[in-house]
Amino acid sequence: MTVTAVRRPRAVRHRGALAVFLIPFGALFALFYVIPIGYAVYQSLLVVERDGTFGPAVQVFGGLTQYIAVFENEAFWASIGRVLLFGVVQVPIMLGLALILALLLDSPLVRGSKFFRLAFFAPYAVPSVIAAIMWGFLYSPNLSPFTGVTQAVDFLSAESVLWSIANVVTWVYVGYNMLIIYSALLAIPSEIYEAARLDGASQLRIAWSIKIPLVVPALVLTGIFSIIGTLQLLAEPQVFQSFSSAVTSTFTPNLTIYSTASIPNISLAAAMSVVLALATFVLSFTVLKLTQRRTAA
Amino acid sequence: MTATTASPARTAKPKRAPRGASQHSGIRESAVSRTIAMAVMVVATLYFLTPIWWLFVASSKTRADFTTTAPLWFADFALFDNIAALFDYRNAVFLRWLGNSALYAGVGALIATIIAAMAGYAIAKYTFRGRETLFNVILGGVLVPATALALPLFLLFSQVGATNTVWAVFLPSLVSPFGVYLSRIYAAASVPDEIIEAARIDGAGEVRTFFTVATRLMAPALVTIFLFQFVAIWNNFFLPLIMLRDESLFPVTLGLYVWNTQVSQIPDIRALVIIGSLLSIIPLILTFLGLQRFWQSGLANGGLK
Missing domain, CATH: 1.10.3720.10 (MetI-like)
Structure with a gap:
């Protein structure tokens, strides 16, 4: 009983330490794992469109067009x-x-x-x-x-x-x-x-x-x-x-x-x-x- | 998955009775089965070591002897001349590659280990909201293959104009989800709460306790994480292949790969590829041999899921 009573406030008090422990990995994991995966999904939803044959290429949202292309x-x-x-x-x-x-x-x-x-x-x-x-x-x-x-x-x-x-x-x-x-x-x-x-x-x-x-x-x-x-x-x-x-x-x-x-x-x-x-x-x-x-x- | 019960901090785990004793009790292991077993071991040894032996012998030969003498035994011993020729080639570009690999893998694995150990320790030893969710997301990261990330990483780095820089290869290799997983298991099993409590009573801060007390108890796991991350970075090929154009930033694997694609145009480069291959595996073999006591016990506990 006393153990939990003592520990509860501690968990809050160690917030600073937890940040020191978790933020470096968390930030790098987000930057180099989560965001790239999200970006790949986003990129896969785009298609390139041109104005006429020689116009500048523009990326526009294309839904699942690329996935249909993958399956074909x-x-x-x-x-x-x-x-x-x-x-x-x-x-x-x-x-x-x-x-x-x-x-x-x-x-x-x-x-x-x-x-x-x-x-x-x-x-x-x-x-x-x-x-x-x-x-x-x-x-x-x-x-x-x-x-x-x-x-x-x-x-x-x-x-x-x-x-x-x-x-x-x-x-x-x-x-x-x-x-x-x-x-x-x-x-x-x-x-x-x-x-x-x-x-x-x-x-x-x-x-x-x-x-x-x-x-x-x-x-x-x-x-x-x-x-x-x-x-x-x-x-x-x-x-x-x-x-x-x-x-x-x-x-x-x-x-x-x-x-x-x-x-x-x-x-x-x-x-x-x-x-x-x-x-x-x-x-x-x-x-x-x-x-x-x-x-x- | 946290079925580790034995304290992994002690490398001398309770072993079984010495082999000799059990052999005497079981005389039934006949000479025939012993011979078959040893034969399998010898054949396997030949399979695993012959290519490395060939590489060593081939590296020691002059260009003329390479194709004309027995491939699995030495002719004129020209290993050191060959090494000198390799180091001389194009302003010592090979040494530069070795240095790059040492930087990417050595410094990268060191930082990756510290970061993963802190996260794993925090998840094992503190209760906070979202702890299990966080751990599961990280565990999902273990299943994401590094090659699947290479292309999106390239796209992101090119958004900020940072492809073809040291950072493009170095920064992504600082993340080791497997390291977090291993340090969580290890910290839970080998860092007693009482020790952390005692350090608190002595007035040590949480972070200081981790670096002075916990890391010592977690040492075998830390060495294992370091080694496997070191190997993963040293062997990494897709990321540098996609990211780097400038030869002076290449790690040794990418450099040797590029040379090997040029063998048909520049036949002389073949000898450099062979000697370079030999030199590029020696650091890894030495590291593994030197640290085997640590990684073998670390592996033992990581495998017990």
């Missing part, structure tokens, strides 16, 4: 379809690998786990642009250390370049996702397995029946971040344009937005940005809800 833009939807296909294949492979490696690191089967942990995580320290440049060289038939492989398979052809890029993304992010899952595994108290171990359950059995169900929240978290990352794919394909002519200027949604903005058709690009951000939001939210329902059931 085949290149944009093709790029969305491409990254969705990419995500359906790459995200499960990447998270599966991350899960297997995390389980192995956590099992008593592996020695030197500290070394392996750092070795697998090292690619995360390589910026996407640099990773793409590096793998671009490794894929190039005349430069690659694996000429036997690169002469047999053309990693940069129109059919395979998407999967070559998927490999670059996987290479960079497996270790990062593995560490998040591994941290979740470390947090499981060991008493939980002791009974299973005494009953003679194998490591495989323990992993399947005890560990994996307990790290589902970590898998959901990494899954959502991976989906966001996939829809936003930009640096890797942009770099691969130097290595392969198969990577067009509308290869991924963000490349489409970039090339649309540099036409310049800013309003259409803004509308695409809004649609992409909404699609990302809806997709990651759906994943969150679906997995929550499954774990609750």
